[in-house]
Amino acid sequence: MISLTDVSKTYPGGVTALAAVSLEIARGELVAIVGPSGSGKSTMLNIIGTLDRPTSGEVRIDGYDVSKLPDRRLAALRATGIGFVFQHFHLAPGVSALDNVADGLLYGGLRRAERRRRAAAALERAGLGHRLGHEPHELSGGERQRVAIARAVAGDPPLLLADEPTGALDSVSGTGVMELLRALNASGTTVVIITHDREIAAALPRRVPMRDGRVVPDPDTGHRTGRDADRGAGPGRRHAGSGAM
Template sequence: MIVLEEVTRTYPGGVTALDAVSLAVDPGELVAIVGPSGSGKSTMLHVLGTLDRPTSGRVRIDGYDVGALKDAELSALRASRIGFVFQHFHLAAGTSALDNVADGLLYSGLRAGERRRRAGAVLERVGLGHRLDHEPHELSGGERQRVAIARAVAGDPSLLLADEPTGALDSVSGDGVLTLLRELNASGTTVVVITHDREIADALPRQVRMRDGRVIADETRYGSPVAGVAR
């Protein structure tokens, strides 16, 4: 699903956010990418999500060589293959949960009625079938994150990237979101969670640790740790 080969991302001023990172994630994996502020996690998210191109190295997402794609092709790849979940939800105020999710399918080519039907089905799937008409201010933090996850997976992406998905939640709501991500993964979605929280990372099957733009450890709970290298 994901292959990074010696990927480096350098910004003006000589700041190297990713430093010769190699990483492979198989279809159907549930992976945490963990590290402190400044470790390169955010740049990794942008590269994995094709929001940013590396300065050097090669990136393949779901079989596509990102470096060979034009901007319009990258947009199509994101729309059809990648779902994003962010810490602060990014839901439209004054818009129902149903329409927040349906609007995420605007560029899918589906008619409005089909977009709303799919939105209702995926909200039911995440346990919010009874909250379709509620606006974000009427929902709890955990419910808002579930709406955001529903929006991210409504198009049935192969890859779900979750950036600090529990960071704005209390522990009970956060546990519920992690349970939902595990359920989505069990249904076949590849899930990558970007987090600074070691406790969250420790709860997931595979943990990739970053520091100073490098992968310093790659560990699987049910296998031998692989330190300092990608699988």
């Protein structure tokens, strides 16, 4: 699903956020990219999500070399192949949960009735079937994050990227959000979680620790975590590049 080869990212002023990172994540994996602030993990997410381009190196998502995709194809990959969840929910105020999720499908060319049908199904899957008409201010933090996750997966993308999805939540709400992400992974979605929380990372099947823009050995196992890392079993796994969207 994800293949990075010698990927580096240097910003103006000579700031290196990623330094020759090589990483493979197979279809169906549940992975934590973990590290302190400034380790490069958010830059990694932006590059995996095609929100940013590397200074050098190759990035393949679901078999596509993203550097060779024209802008329209790249936008289509981002819109239909990748779901994004962020620490802050980015829900539209004064808009129901149903329409917050349905509006995430606007660029898919679907009719309004179909967008709302898919949105309702995604919210049911997220355990919010009873909150369809509630606006963000009427929801708890955990419920708002569930709405954001429902919006990210309403289009059934094969890859979900979650950037500190529990960072703004209390421990109970955070546990519920992690259970939802596990359930999505069990149904076949590849889930990559960016986190600084080592407890969250330790509970996941695979960890990719980062420091100073590099992937480093997992301190809990001593194993390599990049291209040659051992991987546990996962649902619906195929080698990256074996499918097309």
